[in-house]
């Protein structure tokens with residue numbers, strides 16, 4: 049297994065998109081193939097891949113926001129038959145080492161499905177296991193009512209998400225808080241680039257998110273599926289089980305619904 053950068057001119061580059069990302073993420077969660085290639089050519093996106101028998105077995109995709117100095121782990125995926133064999137862990141090591149050396153981000157973030165709102169799926173993965181994976185790699189939740197912005201104007205947002213902190217510049221996040229400034233700048237750029245505008249007066253979810261980022265700091269919480277209650281989600285009104293468009297694994301759904309009813 050080799051862990052290496054896969055540039056936009058590599059024959060493996062679109063294989064990562066077609067064989068890994070398309071397989072692991074719903075269309076609402078995934079940028080288009082054109083955006084993927086263009087951002088890499090522009091230098092704001094890069095791919096670290098795990099190559100096995102000449103094919104990509106796993107990959108992590110970074111998006112760099114120069115303005116906010118925030119790095120986003122946009123996607124990480126491992127081929128379903130190779131999950132649980134340590135490849136994801138090796139990719140996370142790259143996030144914590146080579147990615148940090150490359151741009152020295154103030155904050156490194158990732159978007160995770162909240163297990164109270166998302167169900168397990170054989171193809172797209174298990175939100176509770178995923179939280180455990182990130183917790184093992186020292187990630188923390190930002191205390192925000194997060195949603196993933198729509199990937200294009202008029203597209204659909206993914207509700208019930210967690211914005212997680214994977215890494216911070218030395219001394220930048222401490223005593224259980226992270227500074228809100230870079231997160232606000234990052235979200236402003238992200239929403240403008242994807243949804244085309246920010247109109248908080250007609251957007252209650254956006255307004256709640258920006259309200260929760262309005263103080264100087266954002267509280268950091270352990271990624272614990274049992275107890276993760278985020279600001280703005282506390283009354284549960286915005287954190288309903290999110291029905292995926294794809295065909296769901298019925299047995300897992302029943303278990304997830306039961307867990308939801310029991311408060312996980």
Ligand SMILES: CC(C)(COP(=O)(O)OP(=O)(O)OC[C@H]1O[C@@H](n2cnc3c(N)ncnc32)[C@H](O)[C@@H]1OP(=O)(O)O)[C@@H](O)C(=O)NCCC(=O)NCCS
Nearest residue numbers: 124125126131132133134135136137173174177178180181
């Ligand atoms: C999450 C993922 C990248 C981890 O990669 P991996 O190579 O399986 O991870 P490792 O072998 O290094 O570590 C194993 C851990 O990964 C997590 N994991 C394993 N299978 C998983 C699955 N189907 N879904 C989510 N997480 C999973 C578990 O925490 C597991 O630890 P456990 O055995 O104690 O439960 C991979 O499982 C995957 O591609 N999942 C589907 C896509 C996805 O969820 N991407 C992340 C979006 S934020």
